[in-house]
Amino acid sequence: MSSPREILLADADVLIDYVGSDPSVLGLVSEHVGDLFVLAQILRTVRSLSARECKQHRIQVVEADTETLIEAGSRSGGALSFDDWLCFIICRDRCWTCVSNDRALLRECRKARIRVRRGLGLMVELVRTGNLAEARALHVALAIHRQNPHHINEHVIEAFRRALRD
Numbered sequence: 274m275s276s277p278r279e280i281l282l283a284d285a286d287v288l289i290d291y292v293g294s295d296p297s298v299l300g301l302v303s304e305h306v307g308d309l310f311v312l313a314q315i316l317r318t319v320r321s322l323s324a325r326e327c328k329q330h331r332i333q334v335v336e337a338d339t340e341t342l343i344e345a346g347s348r349s350g351g352a353l354s355f356d357d358w359l360c361f362i363i364c365r366d367r368c369w370t371c372v373s374n375d376r377a378l379l380r381e382c383r384k385a386r387i388r389v390r391r392g393l394g395l396m397v398e399l400v401r402t403g404n405l406a407e408a409r410a411l412h413v414a415l416a417i418h419r420q421n422p423h424h425i426n427e428h429v430i431e432a433f434r435r436a437l438r439d
Contacts, residue, residue: 281370281390284375285315286424288332290417293416293421312335312336313337314356314359341359341363352381415430
């Protein structure tokens with residue numbers, strides 16, 4: 274009997290990073306790492322990715338229910354945005370893994386004992402399992418760095434290189 278697949282909920286930043294560099298990596302994540310989801314409310318903010326493209330890359334689109342929307346609205350402000358709270362609440366309530374590069378969201382998730390993954394960490398796993406060439410992973414990571422140097426800075430890229438070597 275096989276173990277259940279990990280369920281991953283990607284935030285907007287991770288989707289934007291991969292769509293702007295190599296969206297086919299998202300399909301590899303869905304195929305080899307875990308079931309990849311995005312909230313419909315968040316997908317609407319990612320102008321570079323359509324529901325049709327999500328289906329093509331095996332990303333499942335789900336709606337947050339009214340109760341979740343109300344809770345996120347009441348908590349938004351401070352370090353987390355409304356969309357961040359949506360991801361947090363869905364992952365908390367459904368025991369899903371939050372995939373983000375946002376430090377504040379990752380910190381809140383860890384405090385609540387919600388499993389987290391960083392966007393580039395998905396490629397490290399794909400390389401380790403032989404489902405993505407190391408050179409391609411590095412090429413994609415550098416493309417993400419160029420388009421998102423705030424979250425994917427030189428330190429993150431160096432840590433990514435080390436993780437690929439380990």
